[in-house]
């Protein structure tokens with residue numbers, strides 16, 4: 001089938017007003033925020049898709065996927081478009097972008113069984129704005145909450161600012177509906193737990209649109225009781241990230257579950273806290289939940305911190321101000337675009353996970369190497385923001401001036417070398433190269449090393465569920481993954 005015949009066939013599957021083919025409209029649908037620098041300067045570096053299709057229901061998704069599967073057309077699922085690892089990038093023009101934003105109904109809020117069911121295009125913040133006045137929350141609060149939608153949140157293995165208490169999406173998802181490339185619609189029913197074979201939710205969570213299309217999800221509900229929230233925060237002594245990690249470890253190892261845990265280094269902290277941190281690391285906790293539990297967790301944290309050398313306690317109002325500005329929305333993205341255009345200074349992140357015993361070494365080695373090897377840096381730092389009994393993440397944050405280099409070459413000159421240092425050092429020291437942003441198309445070259453002997457299992461999933469390699473080709477699994 002040639003491109004014209006393909007588009008004609010799509011007209012038999014969906015109304016024409018939901019089949020977008022004009023080139024101007026397709027430009028933003030060829031990339032995500034990985035290529036924000038060329039994008040800001042109007043440089044298009046990726047092929048345009050054949051079409052953007054806005055699906056309205058599961059049956060349509062099924063029909064479109066099976067047609068694409070039979071005709072070798074690549075499908076890129078898309079919802080909130082807040083992806084930052086290239087998961088939405090088009091790599092071949094024989095591609096359609098399958099947009100789920102019109103599937104935006106909240107289907108059921110079941111406060112007796114403490115679960116909520118929503119279609120893939122529901123924006124998380126809008127869901128929370130309905131739940132919270134009722135006294136409930138999903139507990140999910142990624143910084144992209146005003147942008148990200150349920151389908152993308154499930155597909156990317158997302159996690160949120162309160163993950164230390166509520167967990168990541170893998171702890172929240174109790175059931176879902178997804179469509180596979182042959183058109184097969186699969187519903188995983190909602191259950192509190194089941195021991196009937198492997199947990200097949202894991203085939204869907206984190207697939208990044210490269211195995212199936214998520215159309216609906218049911219998430220757990222928790223009580224939302226803002227009056228019980230406590231904040232406590234300290235500035236540490238100069239450069240003393242080690243003490244910060246030790247405090248976080250002790251809080252977690254002793255069995256406490258604050259909702260938020262954050263440890264910012266000097267550089268990353270300077271970005272937010274320069275008016276009070278005096279160039280030192282900052283440690284932040286929040287606790288919430290039933291009053292007795294939140295109070296007990298708060299007091300236990302104070303007792304633990306009292307055992308360590310810290311520089312000073314921080315006024316809660318300063319942390320409240322920081323938190324109020326943390327989340328991203330379309331306005332902030334527009335402001336960032338203007339700033340990049342004016343300054344040619346651009347910032348990115350790379351996040352990794354590691355056990356307590358190696359996390360400080362990974363942090364230190366990566367910061368030192370990036371500073372020594374990458375030119376034109378204006379900031380290189382990081383923070384830990386998601387804690388577990390056995391370890392934490394590091395969210396490396398870096399900014400650089402783009403100097404003597406075209407917008408097309410920015411990624412090659414700066415972003416790739418930084419990513420490479422962080423990923424390779426993390427893998428060498430025994431951590432995981434990716435904590436929550438997903439693999440996208442830009443960390444696939446290390447996927448085999450990330451998985452080791454279990455690559456056999458990951459490869460088999462792609463072979464079985466997407467034998468024609470049409471689902472978001474080149475994402476998570478390299479485009480030529482069979483040769484790996």
Ligand SMILES: Cc1cc2nc3c(=O)[nH]c(=O)nc-3n(C[C@H](O)[C@H](O)[C@H](O)COP(=O)(O)OP(=O)(O)OC[C@H]3O[C@@H](n4cnc5c(N)ncnc54)[C@H](O)[C@@H]3O)c2cc1C
Nearest residue numbers: 079080081082083087142143144149151152158159209214
């Ligand atoms: C400023 C900012 C802050 C962020 N903060 C966080 C954070 O705190 N925690 C976090 O985890 N992430 C964060 N992210 C990353 C991003 O927001 C998440 O990955 C989010 O889950 C993506 O959801 P989305 O709806 O925007 O998906 P999209 O960007 O549309 O897609 C993301 C990926 O999922 C696939 N996909 C999308 N919809 C579907 C579907 N229905 N079925 C199958 N596959 C699908 C896409 O193909 C793509 O590979 C942040 C991003 C930004 C820009």
